[in-house]
Amino acid sequence: MTSFAQAPSKIPIDRHIYHASTDDLYAECAQEMSRTMVKYKAGDRKIDAGCDLFSLGERRNTIFYLVNGWVALYKLHEDGRRQILHFALPGAVLAFFPGQVMTYSAQALTSAIVSVIPHRNLYSVFRDDPEIGMRLASLVSSDRNLAYDHLFAIGRQSARERVAHLLLELFIRYRMQWPGHCIEDMHLPLTQEHIGDATGLSSVHVSRVLRNLGKDGIVEFHYKRLRILNPDKLIDVAGIDPHIALSWVKDVPSINATAGHQAATNIPIAVRIKQIVTVRFSRHSEWRGKQ
Amino acid sequence: MTSFAQAPSKIPIDRHIYHASTDDLYAECAQEMSRTMVKYKAGDRKIDAGCDLFSLGERRNTIFYLVNGWVALYKLHEDGRRQILHFALPGAVLAFFPGQVMTYSAQALTSAIVSVIPHRNLYSVFRDDPEIGMRLASLVSSDRNLAYDHLFAIGRQSARERVAHLLLELFIRYRMQWPGHCIEDMHLPLTQEHIGDATGLSSVHVSRVLRNLGKDGIVEFHYKRLRILNPDKLIDVAGIDPHIALSWVKDVPSINATAGHQAATNIPIAVRIKQIVTVRFSRHSEWRGKQ
DNA sequence: CGGCCGTTTGAATGTTGTCAAGTACGGTGG
């Protein structure tokens, strides 16, 4: 529970920054969606790691579309207590509808790029492109579902379950960024304090739990690198209903993009989840070194 | 943590039930919205108290618009742990977008009426009536914000704070159902176990906390009746940022309906909140006896 | 090298859960 919001966000707005960094790794889906939104956006904006994108109490007249990077949504109480609400990955919509005041803050965990869509254009989106409007609504709905998953975890699960839950979720959601491509371990730009603030635990206790999970050969998290050692056990410890794990798979990037992708819906759900966490591709293994 | 999902939901679908019960107490806003949705809905449906509206794992091809009654959204783990995610009031959209599987269940706390809107019509809504589509998205976004509020409460607040938080929230949201009308105490169709399951506490501990809050002259909750004794202290104990309390006020029914209503935006937020919780009207006091 | 940040570990403390027994209320049936 450190103060967190130290670095004030510089606000460099450049048009279409992200086209310049296309070689960087980020979601194809996010790219695609961003392309369709291109006519509505006012521009792109780059946020340095550690900077705030927006803060509690602000009244914005834009929504953001996260193109690249990790962003944490969080609430910071005046006495220093912090709760992380959501880790946003590329493709996420950081949205607040006209008239709503921000009830939380957002901070970039890595350097990040967002597309800025003014509210006045939002109306146009819904009017001229109902398909996109509906997808936006669907994305927000998925976020809500994720928040509900976290509510169950924090409210009713033990520390061990919560941490396992979070790591599994992040692993699945991250992996789903590149449908078809798989990774054995991933870069997770978090500290143990972040994990604690997301799971409602103290960082000290997170340390203990992680140590146990490692000792039991389930997951390792060292040097901001997450490695799943035993997917079966992890799923087991996380105590997640398979339906819910599957919703992480399907919901995140876009409803239609992944629908016919590779998922055979007649495979038992538990098996399907295990596949997703387990299957290894050799392609793109060079990413492991990066960042 | 009882089994909860005992009573199987009977599914009587009648067309436009709610028109027949217009004299009953429910949100004007809900009514208004429902009217505009009338051409899209397949009909109305009445759910008896204690019956499930839908359950985890189901794949629905409809969304529901709650016209009347209280509905609890909850997750039920196989070992009996339960977490209540949200108390839905009239005007809420219980929505799952096409392709999404239910990741939670919903149970009526009182007898309730919902409008049923098939997914196939949902496309029409977004296409033909972007205003409504956007309002739907906005409602979902408000739900997400509420979920985030609960995440902070469960993750970072003490038992006393959490209970105060929940009661204050329900009181404000309930009162906002009838903008301009006020109530001193309200009918809260919950048991202490519901409160525990919503706040991540055991019912035993909720009992202790409620007893203390009563002894301190802050709130009373006896016999499904909630009475705010000391709004200032309650707001204080709940430890809520005024921005957040205000979002409960503005978000719930519909963005535009309450906007110009009575809110003078230049009043300090804390004062405004206090007004909302404190001001008493004599009108509609007859409701106190009902139900 | 020194300082900083993030992590690890142990010991003491504390909030909340669990268990168990008892109370209050409302409904039902004699």
Added chain:
DNA sequence: CCACCGTACTTGACAACATTCAAACGGCCG
């Protein structure tokens, strides 16, 4: 009218899990 029952709530004693405090360690960077 009363006895009986079930449900919800209350209360105390105890246990458990997680927090706090404190000290020490390790890598990284100036």
